[in-house]
Structures are given as C-alpha cells and as structure tokens.
Amino acid sequence: MAGETVLVIGGGPAGLEAARGVADLGYRTVLVEARDHLGGTPIAASYAALTHGMRDAGEVMGEMAAAVTGHPLVDVRLGTRVVACAGAVGEFAVTLERRGARETVAAGAIVVATGFDHFDPGRATQQYGYYQYPDVITLQDAEAMLKAKRFVRPSTGEPPGRVGFIQCVGSRDRHIGNEYCSKVCCGIASKQAIEIRQLLPACRVFIFYIDMRMYGYWENEIYWPAQERYKVAYVKGVVSEITVKGERLLVRGEDTTMNRPMEVPMDVVILSNGMEPSRGTREIAPILGLRQNKYGFVETPHDALDPVATSVPGIFVAGAAAGPKDLDDTIGMAGAAALKAVAAVRRAAGATPAGAVPA
C-alpha cells in the first residue's frame, strides 16, 4: 500500500541506511538499485579502508547490505531504474524498469540516494596527463590497488619509490565550474598516504595541497599520524603540470611556502579528484521534478538546518546526491531522511503526532 511504503532510490551507503531506518520503524521499503549489486560506489569503485575509522570498505558495506537484504520489510530491486513518477506525497506512483519490463509501485514517500560520480580528469585538467601517462592515477584507482594490498607503478608493475598526491582536482576550481570543496579528498589522500607507507615503508609520499581540510576527528586520526608517524610530506603549493623526465613523472608547480618554482620527480601521481553529481542523480531529478542546484546536485532548503528535504513534498534526499558529503554526513542524512519519510507517510495517512490535537 502506498501509505505504508517508502521507495528508496540507490543502494549505496545512504540508500542502505535509509532503507534500514524505514524498515526498523516498521514501514515497508522498496529499495531500487541500478547496478546488479548493493554497496554503491564504495563497492563499485573497490574502496579499501573507509575514512575515517579505517575499517575495510567491503566488510562495512557487506554489513550494511545484509541489514536490508535480510529484513522482511525491505524489497530489494537490483538492476532496476526509475523511469517515471506521478502523484504526490502519500500516493506516488513510480514506474520501475528492469531489463525492459516495467512495473508501477505505490509509495507514500521517496528517498533519493543516488550518490556521486568521481570527477573525470579527462574532462578538464588535462595538464596532469591522466589519459596520457599510465602512472598518473586517481584516488579510486589507488583505492583499488590498496584494496588488493599491492600498490605498484602501473607502467612497470614495480613498487614506486616516490608517490605524490595532487589535491583539489576538479574541486574548488572556478574555471571548470566546480567551485565547491568535495570534503573527503584531503582525508582520503592522507588515509591513502598512510596505507601506502604501511605497504611500502621505503616509499616517500608527498601531498601537494592548497590547504588541507580535516574535519572533526580526521585531524587527530589521520592528519597528524600521517605526518608524525608515517612521515608523509605535505607541500603547500599549486601544481601546474605533470611531464616526464627520463623514467619518471615530473611534478611542476609553485611551492607557495618557499615562494619558488618546484620540479619534483615522482613514480606515481595520484589526482585527488572530487565529486560530481552521479548519472543517477542527473537522471532522477527531472523524473521526480526535483529542483537541482547549479552543479546538478539535488537542492535542499538549507544544507545545515533542513538538509534532507527537497523541492517536492514527500521526496527526501540523503548523501552525495545532495552535494559533496563525507560518510559521516551521509549516514546522518540517511537516518534523518528515513525519519522524515516515515513521518510524511504517516501524516499523509491521517495520523497525528502523539499528544497533538487534530484540527
């Protein structure tokens, strides 16, 4: 029944947590995931350890997935996309499509949890040569190697002696229109730097940054250990280009602390690429009639005070579909979205809050 069901779109961290939350509140959940597996980007992009806490990403996502697949109130639809939506809060009619077959399900409320895509350095920032040099990789490329516990130079298969991260690739960049900070890249780069040093104690690791943004406990859990225990070198400056010198990459730019140009040889360069709205987010917003902000993320009334509501009553958003979010934000938003979705369903069905006097 529409009045007892919440549709959750997206099976990543936000969608899984929202589905679990709705079900734990005693309401039916239809969880729709376009991929053929749950776990979202952490699984699809082979994340290693999660920031922060350093727990294995596959293990954590497995736990979150199991919490919904085993729940009697959660109906998981894999390989399924939302293609149409009609109605309003309390009586949405949502058309799903799986392998060409369509089905309409009724839902009282909807939670959008369609996540983000990693910025593709081929789209801009070509001066870093991501598609030109095999040893220039992205954070998710590095994650996949770290997950396999085998971090090598892609061109040779040998362990690197020097690795450099370049921060803010595709983020905080007015030139390409992504003015926002992607929030997680500083933490993930520092986390990966630690993991590389753990795997390859002889490897020197550098992080080239504009300024490091370490939220809350990341400061003491990641940032200081990276420097003090793992001897990661943080270099404040702007990298202008990556070229090749001999067998190595050459990072060229300006060291703004020393106020001079720099040329630093590297075996591997990791581009700390930021977040952009996922294809799913871009597709679902017009289908549901959701207002998007200028970057394409789902717009909310207020990022801090009302972070999960959208421009459509009865439709809520959780996680990186609403903008760059870390896992802390995502799980918190998912809980709030589940709560508000259930409240909307109850209100639409005529229920009143306990103690309230019906009008």
Place this chain on the structure above:
Amino acid sequence: MPIPINIPVRAAATTAPKKTVFRPRPEDAPEDLRAKALELEAEGEWIVQRVPEPWIEVSTKYGRVKKVPLQHTWHHKSCGQCGHIPGYSTSIFWLHRKLGLEYKDPRDQTSCTAWNYYASATSNSAAQAAVAMRNFAAAYQTGYYPQIHCATSYGHYKEVRAELCHHKPLRDQVREILRKMDRPFVIPEEIVHYSEWVYAVRHEIAKRKVLDLSSITATVHPACHYYKLVQEDAIYDPDVYGGQRTAIVTGVVEALGARVGDYSTWFDCCGFGFRHILVQRDFTRSFAVQRKIETMRDEVNPDVTLTHDTGCVTTLDKSQFAGQAHRGATAAIPVMSESQFCALAMGAHPYRVCQLHWHAADYRPLLEKMGIDWRERWREFEDDLERLRKDSGKVMTWDDVDAEPVAAAHPAHLAHGGR
C-alpha cells in the same frame, strides 16, 4: 574497542581498473551560449547573424557540433600579425584564393583592445563589449560573416558574448552605444577563429599540396586564448591526443602528412603572458626559450614549430635571440603559423606570400628540407622590390604574387650569395 555494528559481513564484489579512454559527454559541457543567444534573439534583444552556407561541422570539446563557414567571410585581422608577421594574414587570404573561397578584407575594422584588457592595463566590460559588437555590426552590414585571425580577439569575444548573454544591463548599455553609432546590435551564431577554418579545410589543402612533407617534424603550440578561454567551444577530436588536447593545428599537420612531435611543456603559455610582455619582458624571453623552445629541441628537435596565434608566433620566434645573446647558443627552431606552413605546402612563395623574412629564427634549413629553393625565391623577391622602388607609390598585388618566376638573376643577389 570499537562498538560493533550488529549485522553480518559480506565482501566486496568488483574491481575498478584505471580508465584509459576518455569519452567526452555533451552533458558535461557548460551552458551553450549559442542557444542562449538565439533565445535572446527570440525575445527581441538582438540579431543573431547565421552562419552562411556552406559550412563544415566540427566537434568541440564535449562533443557538441560547431559550424565553420567555408566562405563569404569578413576577415577580422590581428594587430600583431599585420604589424609584425604580415605573411601570417596574407597566407590566410592566399589559401582562400587558392581554394576558390570568397572572402572580404575590410578596411574599417577596429582593434579589439583585448591585449591591454588581459594585461590588466585598460578598459571595462562595457567598452570591451562595445568594441566587439561594433566589429560584429560592421561585418553584418557587409553581409559577410566574421572570421577572426587573432586568438586573443577570438577568446575575448567569446567571453564578451558570455557577459552579454548573462547581463541585461550590459546588453542595454552596449545596445545604446551601438545605436549612437547607427549600427545594428548583432552577434554571430558561432564565433569562428581562422584556425578552425584551416582545420575544416585541411583535407582540401592536403589534396593540393605540392611538397612531400613526410620528412618534416613539427611541434605544435596550442594557443592559450584559443582553448583555455571558453574551452568548451574549442575543436577536439578523440583521435588526436585521445581527445585530451585540442586537435587544432595538430589535425592540420597530420592531414598534410608531416610528423607531429610531442613535447612535455605543450600546456605552457608561449611566454607572452600579456602582462609579462609589457612589464616583465625578460621573463617572457626566458620562459619562451627555456620552457618552450629548448624543451622542444631537447625532446623532439623539430624542423619547425607551428602555432595559431599572433602572440605565440612572435614570442616563440623573436625571443630566440635572448638565448643567443646570453649564452652564445640558440635552439633556432623556425616558428610560423599553420596557415603559412599550409601555404608553403601548396606552393606559396615564401617571401611574396608567407613573408618569412619578417621571422627571426632561421627558417632556411626548413625550406631546404621542404624542397623550396629559397635562394631563387629571395632573388625574385628582391627583383620585386627593385621594381617597386622604381615606381613610387606602387605596392605588391595578388598579380605579383601569382606571377611566374623571372629567369634573370638579380646582380645584388648573386653578389651576396643569395642572402
């Protein structure tokens, strides 16, 4: 001891290898200002001058199609080309003539003033936009379509278009200025650089080439103001550098059958830098020589470096004296525009048309390698000059350019060995 999450464990499912092929997506492109300009036309804000037929469709950075008109073009010339490297624009005209494509060389174009604008030296947005719209109006009133020779004017006009599209008070202000000049308020459907035209006709040029260029290695310097300003409007081709750099110039060199040599500092400015060339000229010279020319020499040792903008040709070419002056050595890589290179390939006269005597780095070894008898061509040119000196007020014409070689050698030419 962490608090356990009270749910079972499951492992990861997939791995994600590094992406090796870039696929541009039209949805990644910023707003299409051409569509916005047409919307504003529908609202009565201005006139959009349509690209005249026939046009060639080329692909831009995010896979959008751009229309490049083949002929009936109004040639917005470059101050620096006309002043320092006149064979640049002459070559563009010569190519049009040899391809049988009609054009107009107007006498009433004004400078775009963008150099000083980018050097933070002068002007404001209304003045900049008024100059741009004045030139567009001048083209429109002739019925011809603007083709812009200078990458700085080209990039700047595209930035002006963005400002005008988004800012109604600016539109109103500039429209009023145009009204006082008794000019229409008109913007072209596409803003087209001459090098886009060369790219569009590269296969026609290749069909008409008379020289074998297979032994020639060229490096390409893409002009910043061509592809770093309003970057979504620049020409890209997935088959050229994997779609990771603009295909302009490089696509032309490949079509002509020459070899393109890659070098690491392709992304760097030529050194011109707008403000630097005005107030820090030594920096410009050092940058051009050390970061560009010497890098090309060390990594590729090309026969020529080709580019497609005024400032780039002049800076890369005329900075090479600095290395020689300071260290007694120079990389000596000839520098020219791809339009001059195309013209040479099609048999253009290196002095009457391409006017290489205005260039500083020694281009003669390149001409010899291309199979051009530069001594004989120089003799012909000196004969031209001698004839013009005798007839005060006479200038060189297209008839002179197309004239057959005169057999008799000039005595002065023989006296100094052809130099």
